[in-house]
Every structure is written in C-alpha cells, then in structure tokens.
Amino acid sequence: DAGITQSPRHKVTETGTPVTLRCHQTENHRYMYWYRQDPGHGLRLIHYSYGVKDTDKGEVSDGYSVSRSKTEDFLLTLESATSSQTSVYFCAISASVGRGKGFSHEQYFGPGTRLTVT
C-alpha cells in the first residue's frame, strides 16, 4: 500500500459522537486525499490537502473537517457522526510522474477504514 497506513481500520460509533480517522504516509508526498466509498457511488472525494495546513473541500465535504499539521499525517474528523456517514474511508497520496506536457499524477491508496455509525 505504498507506505500509507490508516487508523483505526475498523470503528463502530454512536450517532452524535465525534470521530477522527488518521492517515499516515512515509513517502513525503505533498498531496493527500480522503475519499468515501459507498455501493453505487464509487469513490467520492471528501477533502484534500496540497501541503501542511493547506486543505480544500471535495465533492462531499459537509459534516467533515480535516487537518494537516505535518506532511506525513492527514486527519479526517466527523464532527458529529450520523448514520449516513457509515462508509469505507480511503486515504490516498498523489505521486507525480513525467515531465512537461507528460506530467500527471497517480494516486496510491491506503487499506481503508470501515466506519459504522449506529
């Protein structure tokens, strides 16, 4: 999984509680991403980071916040968990390949965190 770990791997929590998921990379990549994966929706981007303390919203950011105080760590917080946030959460980093017009990004994913909100 390209030096990317996620913790916890599984979590069950109750509605209304805050939850923080951690993504840790050992590759020193600038870009990091949080996705959620749900049946019928593929992967949807929640938030991403383009550097320490630099973050931006993705497609489904409502109810989530992120923080990146160090290059290697990207935290996703569910401020008040709801049942609709039951999902599998994936962290990814982006590796640059090529040069000039051939420049592109490939993403490498962590193993995922299965979150159940009861």
Next chain:
Amino acid sequence: SQQGEEDPQALSIQEGENATMNCSYKTSINNLQWYRQNSGRGLVHLILIRSNEREKHSGRLRVTLDTSKKSSSLLITASRAADTASYFCATDNAGNMLTFGGGTRLMVKP
C-alpha cells in the same frame, strides 16, 4: 457527480477468456487512469493513458482512449481467477484531483 461511468457494472467470465470494460466521461481530460480493487482492500493503480495517446499496453492489459467519443476501454486478456476484482476508471482534469467512476465488478471463474 461521477465523471466516469463504467459499463458493464458486473461481468462474469471463465478463466482464459478476455474481459472488456468500458468507461465514458463527460469533460475534457489530461489523462485517464484505471485502478483495481480487490475485496476489502484499497485501490491499486494499473495504467495511465494520456489524452494524446490512443492505445497503451501493460502485460495482459490493453487500454484504448477515444477522446472524440469521451470513452476508454480496458481489456484483460487470458483472464485468471486472480483478476477477480472491481475495476475503476478515473479521469484527471489536470487539477491534482481524480474523479472516479462507479466501477465494474469482474468475476473470473476457474
């Protein structure tokens, strides 16, 4: 909203047969990428094809891209049981973000 849409949603074949998956997208792209996801695991990058390329090969994988039709196909030749997984296309609009489709679930029967 999803940029890429895979077709079919599910595919079941016998070992040794070829598997073809298609992806359609809506806006112009810098490149298109294919990923594989084994059950319970994260996505793994398979192959990238740039917008100025029409075909690319990697081992038993063959990817085509038709930018006029905004579509791509992934062909896996001589499939194996180990190819059983979900396959996703993802489009790169040169904004450091990928947009993923809903995926094709491939089952290869031994």
